[in-house]
Amino acid sequence: MSTSVVELPGTRDAPPRSAPTNRRVAEHTVEIVSDSGEGAQKCGQIFGAVSAKMGNGVWTVEIIPAEIQPPARVPEGASGNRIRLGASAVTNWGDETNLVVAFNEQVLLARHRQGALADDAIVLIEDRWATDPDEEIVQAWESAMAELAGTHYRIIRVPMEAACLTLVDNPRKGKNMFVLGVLACIYGRDRERIKEQIAYAFRKKSESVYTTNVALMELGYAWAERELDFRIDVPVNPTTEAMVVMNGNEALALGAVAAGFELCAMYPITPATSVSHQLAEIFDRFGGVLHQAEDEIAAIGVAIGASYAGKVAFTVTSGPGLALKTEFIGLAVMTETPLVVVDVQRGGPSTGLPTKVEQSDLLAVLYGQPGDAPKVVLAPSTIEECFHVMVTARRIAETFRCVVIVLSDANLATGVQPFPRPALDERWMRAAFDQDPVPPDAKPYGWDPETGLSHRIIPGQPNGMFTLTGLEHDERSKVAYSSGVHARASAMRSRKLAVLQEMLLPPEVNGDPSGDLLIVGWGSTRGAIEEAVARARAEGARVSSTHLTVLSPLQPGVRELFSRFRRVCTVELNYSDDPAAPHITTQNRRLGQLAWLLRAATLVDVDCWTRIPGEPLRPADIHDAIRQQLAIVTGGDA
Amino acid sequence: MTTGAGCGCPLLAAAAEDDERSLTLSDYEGATARWCPGCGDHGVLTAVERLLTEEQLRPEQTVFVSGIGCSSRFPHYLRTYGFHGIHGRALPVATGIRLHRPDLTVFVVMGDGDCTSIGAGHWLHALRYNVKMVALLLDNSIYGLTKNQTSPTTPQGHPSNTQPRGSWLPPLNPVQVALGMTNASFVAQTAEWMPAHLAATLRAAYRHDGFAFVRVLQRCPVYMPQNYKAAVQQPALVELLVHDDGVSASEIARTYTNRITHDPGDLDRARELANPSERIRLGVFYRDPTRPRYEITRQLPARDVSDRLALLNTELDKYAV
Numbered sequence: 001m002s003t004s005v006v007e008l009p010g011t012r013d014a015p016p017r018s019a020p021t022n023r024r025v026a027e028h029t030v031e032i033v034s035d036s037g038e039g040a041q042k043c044g045q046i047f048g049a050v051s052a053k054m055g056n057g058v059w060t061v062e063i064i065p066a067e068i069q070p071p072a073r074v075p076e077g078a079s080g081n082r083i084r085l086g087a088s089a090v091t092n093w094g095d096e097t098n099l100v101v102a103f104n105e106q107v108l109l110a111r112h113r114q115g116a117l118a119d120d121a122i123v124l125i126e127d128r129w130a131t132d133p134d135e136e137i138v139q140a141w142e143s144a145m146a147e148l149a150g151t152h153y154r155i156i157r158v159p160m161e162a163a164c165l166t167l168v169d170n171p172r173k174g175k176n177m178f179v180l181g182v183l184a185c186i187y188g189r190d191r192e193r194i195k196e197q198i199a200y201a202f203r204k205k206s207e208s209v210y211t212t213n214v215a216l217m218e219l220g221y222a223w224a225e226r227e228l229d230f231r232i233d234v235p236v237n238p239t240t241e242a243m244v245v246m247n248g249n250e251a252l253a254l255g256a257v258a259a260g261f262e263l264c265a266m267y268p269i270t271p272a273t274s275v276s277h278q279l280a281e282i283f284d285r286f287g288g289v290l291h292q293a294e295d296e297i298a299a300i301g302v303a304i305g306a307s308y309a310g311k312v313a314f315t316v317t318s319g320p321g322l323a324l325k326t327e328f329i330g331l332a333v334m335t336e337t338p339l340v341v342v343d344v345q346r347g348g349p350s351t352g353l354p355t356k357v358e359q360s361d362l363l364a365v366l367y368g369q370p371g372d373a374p375k376v377v378l379a380p381s382t383i384e385e386c387f388h389v390m391v392t393a394r395r396i397a398e399t400f401r402c403v404v405i406v407l408s409d410a411n412l413a414t415g416v417q418p419f420p421r422p423a424l425d426e427r428w429m430r431a432a433f434d435q436d437p438v439p440p441d442a443k444p445y446g447w448d449p450e451t452g453l454s455h456r457i458i459p460g461q462p463n464g465m466f467t468l469t470g471l472e473h474d475e476r477s478k479v480a481y482s483s484g485v486h487a488r489a490s491a492m493r494s495r496k497l498a499v500l501q502e503m504l505l506p507p508e509v510n511g512d513p514s515g516d517l518l519i520v521g522w523g524s525t526r527g528a529i530e531e532a533v534a535r536a537r538a539e540g541a542r543v544s545s546t547h548l549t550v551l552s553p554l555q556p557g558v559r560e561l562f563s564r565f566r567r568v569c570t571v572e573l574n575y576s577d578d579p580a581a582p583h584i585t586t587q588n589r590r591l592g593q594l595a596w597l598l599r600a601a602t603l604v605d606v607d608c609w610t611r612i613p614g615e616p617l618r619p620a621d622i623h624d625a626i627r628q629q630l631a632i633v634t635g636g637d638a
Numbered sequence: 639m640t641t642g643a644g645c646g647c648p649l650l651a652a653a654a655e656d657d658e659r660s661l662t663l664s665d666y667e668g669a670t671a672r673w674c675p676g677c678g679d680h681g682v683l684t685a686v687e688r689l690l691t692e693e694q695l696r697p698e699q700t701v702f703v704s705g706i707g708c709s710s711r712f713p714h715y716l717r718t719y720g721f722h723g724i725h726g727r728a729l730p731v732a733t734g735i736r737l738h739r740p741d742l743t744v745f746v747v748m749g750d751g752d753c754t755s756i757g758a759g760h761w762l763h764a765l766r767y768n769v770k771m772v773a774l775l776l777d778n779s780i781y782g783l784t785k786n787q788t789s790p791t792t793p794q795g796h797p798s799n800t801q802p803r804g805s806w807l808p809p810l811n812p813v814q815v816a817l818g819m820t821n822a823s824f825v826a827q828t829a830e831w832m833p834a835h836l837a838a839t840l841r842a843a844y845r846h847d848g849f850a851f852v853r854v855l856q857r858c859p860v861y862m863p864q865n866y867k868a869a870v871q872q873p874a875l876v877e878l879l880v881h882d883d884g885v886s887a888s889e890i891a892r893t894y895t896n897r898i899t900h901d902p903g904d905l906d907r908a909r910e911l912a913n914p915s916e917r918i919r920l921g922v923f924y925r926d927p928t929r930p931r932y933e934i935t936r937q938l939p940a941r942d943v944s945d946r947l948a949l950l951n952t953e954l955d956k957y958a959v
Contacts (some may be wrong), residue, residue, distance in 0.1 A: 053959045200956070243959035250957070257950055260943075262738060285949055287941040289737055294763035298730035301723075301760075305703075305734020308721060309742065313734070331724050418959050424950055429943045459719040459735070459742055462698045467668070467713040467720030470706075478669075479714065 024233045026087045027057075029094050029118075030187075032179060033080035033111055034103035035072045036065050039176030044081020045416070046180055046197045050189050052245040052418040053197075055238035057086035059527070060247075060416035061093045061616065063111075064355040073129075073140070075110035082116075085187070087235045091382070091527025093415070095620045097121055099186070099232070101179050103160070104129055105144035112148060119152045122230075124182065126175070127157035156228070158182070163223055167215055177213045181220025186232055191221065242421040248386040248412030248524075252342060253278035255390035256314060257286055258422065260429035261340075263313040265291040265302040270354040271410040272318045272344035296324035300341070304328060307337050308468065310433045310458035312394060314340035319348040319361055322368070329403055330369040331470045333493065336401035336445065336454070340393045341365075345409040345523075347614060356614035357410035359523050360574040362593040365405045366552055374494045375403040377552040381526035384419035385549065386412055391428045398432050400496045401456055407551070409573070411524040411616045437462035443475040444468070445492075452495035497553040504550055506557030511537060511544030514564035516633045517626065519545040520606070521571050522594055525617055529571050532622035536630075543626050551597070559602040567633045569607040570595045571622055576610040665697060666690045668716045674782075678830035678856030679709050682776060685836045686745070687716070689844060700743045703732040705757060707749035708783045709776035726757025729764040729773065736769050737933050744771040751781050754790045754810050765819040767932040768849045772840070775812055775851070778858040779865055786861045793865070812853045813912045813923055817905070823848035823929035825908070826885070826922045829855040831870045832894075835878070835920055838885045847927045855918065869918050879911065879921025902926075 030047070034040035041062060048060040063080045070077035084094040096118035102108035102125045111117055129141045148155065164171035164178050177198070184194055195214055202209050246254070253275045256264060264283065266276045279290045293299035299315050306313040317325060322343050332339040345361045347353030365377055376396050380389040386408055393404040438457055444466040446454045454475075457464035466477045472489060474480045509518075510530050521529045526547045533545045544565070548555060562568045572592040577584045591599070592608035599606050609625040611617060666687050673679045690700065700718040704710035706725035713720025719742075723731050732746045753761050753775045764773065780798065781787040787800040791812065795804040816825045824846040828839040836854065843850035857866050869875040877896040880886050884902045891897075896917060900907060902925035911919055941949070 055959075239959075244954055244957040245959050246957045254950070254953065254957075257946070257953075260946075263734070265734065282953055284938055285941075286946045287938045289936055289938065291737065291936075293730065294759060297727060298733075298760055298763070301727045301730025302734035302737070304723075305721070305731035305736075306738055307734075308731070309701075309735040309739045311738040327724050328727065421954060421958065424947055424954075426943050426947055429946055459701050459739070460698055465697050465717050465719050467702075467716075467722055469714070469720075469722040470724055471722070 020229050020231050022231045022233055024235065026234070027085060027090070027094070028099065028187075028232055028234050029082065029084040029097045030099045030101070030183065031063065031080060031082040031097045031111070031116070032101045032176075032183075033063060033078045033107040034176070035077050035107065036068070036070055036079040038079075038103050038172055040080035040103065040179075042201060043176035043180045043183075044083055046194065046201055047183050047189070048081065048083045048416050049245055050193045050197050051083065051085050051187070052243070052416075053193055054190055055236035056234055057088050057090035058245070058416065058418060059084045059090040059093050061411065062414040064414075066355060073104050073106045073137070075106050075113065078107040078110040080107075085234045087237060090417070092531060092619065093528075093616050095618045100124070101183070102126065103175060105141050109144050109147065112151070117153065121153050123153045123155045124158050125155060126160040128159070128161045130157070158223075163219055164216060167219060168212060174212070174216045177216035178220035178223075181217040181222070182224040182228075184217065185221045185224035186228065186230070188231060188233060191218075243418045244421045245416060245418040246383065247274075247414055247416045248380070248383045248408055249274040249344065249414070250278050251383050251386035252316070252390060252406075252408060255387035257283070257288065258387070258424055258428055259391040259394045260312050260431065261288065261314055261390070261394065262311045262431075263289050263291060263303060263306045264316060265293050265299040265306070265313065266316050267293050267296045267299045267321060269296070269318045269321045271346055271413045272316045272321070272342065274413065275316045275342065275344070296321040297328060300325040300328040300339075304332055304337055304339060307339055308335075308459070310460070312398075312431065314342060314390075314393075316342040316344065318344050318346050318354075319364075320351060322361060322364060326368050329375070330371065330373050332403045333369065333373040333375055334470050334472075335468050336456070336493065337468075338397035338401055338456070339403045340390070340397050340406060341403065342406045342408065344413045345407060347612065353614050355410065357524065357616055358573050358612060358614075359407075359409055359525070360593060361407060362522070362551060362574075363596065365407065366597070372490055372494070374497050375405060375552060376400070376497065376500065377405045377407060377550070379407040379523045379549055379551055380412065381521075381523055381547050381549055382419070383412060383415060383417045387419075387422055396500065399453075400500060401454065402496055407523060409524050415524070434458055435460045438464040444477045445473070445475045445489075447475060447492040451499045452492035453499065501553035501556055504553070504555045507546045507548055507555045507561060509544050509546050509561065512542065513544070515542035515544050516566045517541070517543040517629050518562065518565035518568045519543065519571050519622075519626065520548065520568060520594065520598065521545065522548045522551060523573075525571060525573060528617045528619045529622055531619040532626060535619065535623050536626045541626065541630055543630065548594070551594070554597070554601055558598065559604065562598075562602055562604045562606070567607065567629060568598070568604055569609055569625075569629050570598065571617065571625065572608060572610040573612065573617060574610050575612050576608050659696075661691060661694050661696070663687055663691050666717050669714050671715045672711070673708060674860055676857070676859035677708065678778060678854070678858070679712070679776060681830040681833060681836065682709075682774065682854055682856075683712065683715055685833060685840055688837055689840045690718075692841070693844060695743055699741060700745070701732075701735055702745045702747060703728045703735065704747040705749070705752035706783070707752050707781070708778075709747055709749040710752065712747040726752050726755070727760065728752065729757065729760040732771050732773075733764065733767060733769050736771060737936065740933065740937070746771055746773040748773070748775055750775065750777040750779060750789045750791045750812075754812055754815070758790075762815075762819050764849055765816055765822040765851060768821050768823050768929050769933045770848055770931060772843045772850045772852065775853045776856055777812065777853050778856040778862055779809070780858050780861045782858050782861055796862075798861075811912065811914065814909070816851050817909050817912050817924055821929050822851070822924065823926050824850040824922070825924045826851070827853045827855065827920050829866070829869070829876075829918070829920055831857070831866070832876075832890065832920070834889050835885065835887045838887045839920075839922070842885055842922055842925075846925060848929055848931055866918075875917055877915075877917040877919045879919060879923065881922070883925060884922035
């Protein structure tokens with residue numbers, strides 16, 4: 001089958017077509033790609049938010065070029081949003097795109113070459129390049145069309161610029177709203193809600209910007225209504241439950257406010273920075289301070305100073321910043337200063353892939369400090385959990401006088417998803433700030449010998465004067481190098497994790513409690529893993545999954561859980577050696593990070609399936625991996 | 639009450655009313671200092687204890703923050719709150735303490751390695767933040783705790799274990815650096831062997847509304863015994879900057895007769911005087927209490943929990959489906 005190119009007249013007087021076909025589908029994935037700066041992301045964000053508000057399940061991810069202003073019309077400059085719509089809840093970005101709107105043929109090629117588009121994808125493409133006065137551009141267009149000729153895409157040319165020029169002088173700034181209108185028509189979106197969302201998106205701009213954008217949106221809607229012969233209906237399922245829709249970094253920031261944090265000290269780093277953008281907007285009104293420090297080290301130093309002084313503080317960073325904070329994290333562990341460190345992971349090592357998702361900081365946060373530095377590690381697996389994890393992290397940090405690392409990632413950071421509106425609780429916010437006198441014999445580290453827990457003394461408290469030190473110290477914070485004190489103090493710092501573990505629930509199992517294969521995941525891969533497991537189970541496979549949200553200490557019962565499955569395999573977004581690669585043997589194969597951890601903790605022969613595509617995992621790929629793993633269990637006859 | 643006046647902090651008002659203790663030197667004494675005999679740190683500790691007593695600073699409202707090095711043992715030898723952290727990072731910690739706690743008086747004690755080498759970046763930015771605290775650079779021009787390595791302030795040509803054929807480069811001049819930094823508001827230099835001048839300088843620093851940077855010239859009897867020896871023996875090698883707005887130290891006027899009247903409000907002149915010269919210049923080089931202070935700029939009224947809860951609910955409304 002050859003590419004079907006539908007030539008559409010782009011004029012206003014064209015006669016209306018016959019009634020369009022209406023395809024009703026349980027889910028559909030749409031993406032909008034443009035050169036950087038053409039507003040595809042804003043278009044996608046508005047479309048996603050409106051879809052969520054109407055009652056669709058939604059998962060939105062950003063398509064981000066590596067450079068701020070890449071040259072125009074090059075594949076690597078592709079920028080935009082990908083929105084997966086569902087009739088019911090959507091937990092991940094899915095597999096392939098069903099409909100793509102491209103502002104030029106080069107960004108379309110980029111998505112095509114990445115395998116992002118379904119075989120039968122509908123492609124809506126700006127057609128002005130086909131007749132551009134610049135011959136090179138026309139040639140590029142033609143060669144792109146030739147490259148796409150072997151596909152089964154349905155390519156529809158859209159006179160975006162020509163249409164926009166009837167309303168505005170600079171169509172580069174208006175096409176995105178025109179496209180928003182086109183999508184609104186195709187997917188039957190409520191235009192009043194779209195207008196509200198446009199008003200919100202451009203709330204810092206003038207009224208005329210709003211009016212122009214609405215007019216462009218209406219223009220696109222009218223064009224699609226007249227010219228397109230299809231509509232897509234992803235049934236909406238409005239819920240009576242109060243919902244909010246946001247991305248994971250917004251959830252972390254609002255969660256921090258809900259948790260009563262008073263200071264966020266940070267240094268700009270992708271993809272963590274937008275947490276601080278959100279706080280910069282609102283934190284002042286809550287009496288909170290967003291402190292942009294001179295560097296990553298100072299950022300955590302300020303947070304530790306504030307926490308030592310009795311205030312609730314956290315710092316937020318990503319891989320390279322985490323590396324710089326290493327020594328201060330060790331100090332907080334040694335001095336039992338409550339501290340929350342949020343690490344929004346990206347690809348590494350070194351500067352790595354700043355805008356791309358990866359889950360490769362797990363072992364670094366666990367073992368990154370010289371010396372023994374026990375700490376708590378939490379990994380939210382949904383955007384909703386990004387909100388609530390801040391409440392949990394603060395509570396653990398203060399109760400256990402410890403460092404809590406929150407591992408988010410670029411997928412959660414930029415993914416947008418609706419979730420039940422958090423029911424705020426005053427108790428989350430209350431300060432633990434105490435300025436009452438302490439008994440004259442109070443010890444700054446009065447460890448309970450059973451649990452290692454102790455009561456913190458805050459500067460300002462009469463009788464409490466002591467010198468906190470990063471040197472090894474006894475209960476009175478007196479410097480002590482003797483082996484006895486070091487062994488006891490180390491045990492006390494470590495014991496707290498065991499006590500915390502006793503308070504945790506065993507991991508939940510998605511699927512049957514026993515079977516042939518257990519998939520173990522952590523962090524943002526939850527939705528994709530559970531969808532893949534559901535598909536495999538629908539085929540009759542005896543596969544279940546579990547998702548660990550507390551990685552240090554590990555939730556109790558992991559080993560017992562593993563014993564109920566014939567095979568256990570992690571699915572992770574980090575590097576592991578391909579078992580079939582040259583030189584790789586079972587003796588030297590380097591595994592995924594959670595797999596290492598679980599093998600050490602359970603002595604179970606945990607395998608791993610990991611990938612580092614720089615984008616979220618697709619359920620279809622995990623489904624394939626499940627089939628391969630099951631084939632190993634059943635001796636190849638699965 | 640002695641600090642944070644006018645900040646409107648409720649803690650201050652409450653604390654000031656019911657505290658009628660009369661504090662003496664012994665109220666501030668911590669563990670016995672274990673610096674080497676003859677170390678300049680002893681003299682600074684004595685001067686600081688004197689300041690605390692004179693100003694009647696409440697021990698529980700006072701925090702000494704240090705990094706790593708000989709001088710960073712300082713907090714252990716006082717009976718106040720202390721934070722003996724990591725190498726070079728005392729200033730960020732002190733900033734974090736002060737940001738939300740204007741009721742606390744904060745002193746920072748750093749060595750030359752701490753301040754001018756590993757922590758130099760923080761030093762520059764602390765000068766610019768101008769958060770109220772007294773920052774002491776206890777500068778003995780050598781690494782002592784790690785046993786005799788070159789520091790940025792080691793005199794050129796002086797041999798050490800890491801530069802045995804003599805320090806390669808001219809020494810960093812901390813006063814020049816500080817005076818070059820935007821928004822620096824108090825820069826002074828004094829010497830541990832001149833207790834009266836040291837005390838007067840500390841007092842001026844403590845009373846300054848902003849980040850008061852004081853470089854204290856020190857001897858290290860073990861690794862730098864020759865350093866400043868001449869100046870100690872010959873007061874003629876010292877030149878005092880004097881002014882009604884600076885440090886007068888009249889009790890040493892007879893001994894130290896080289897005096898320059900210098901208005902600490904004159905930054906250009908301060909920078910000239912900071913240039914290397916035949917004589918060691920001590921005094922307040924620069925002082926401007928009107929410079930913006932970060933913690934005041936960022937000072938936000940505390941909101942009670944119910945207000946914050948209502949505000950957050952309004953914020954969530956924007957994301958409501």
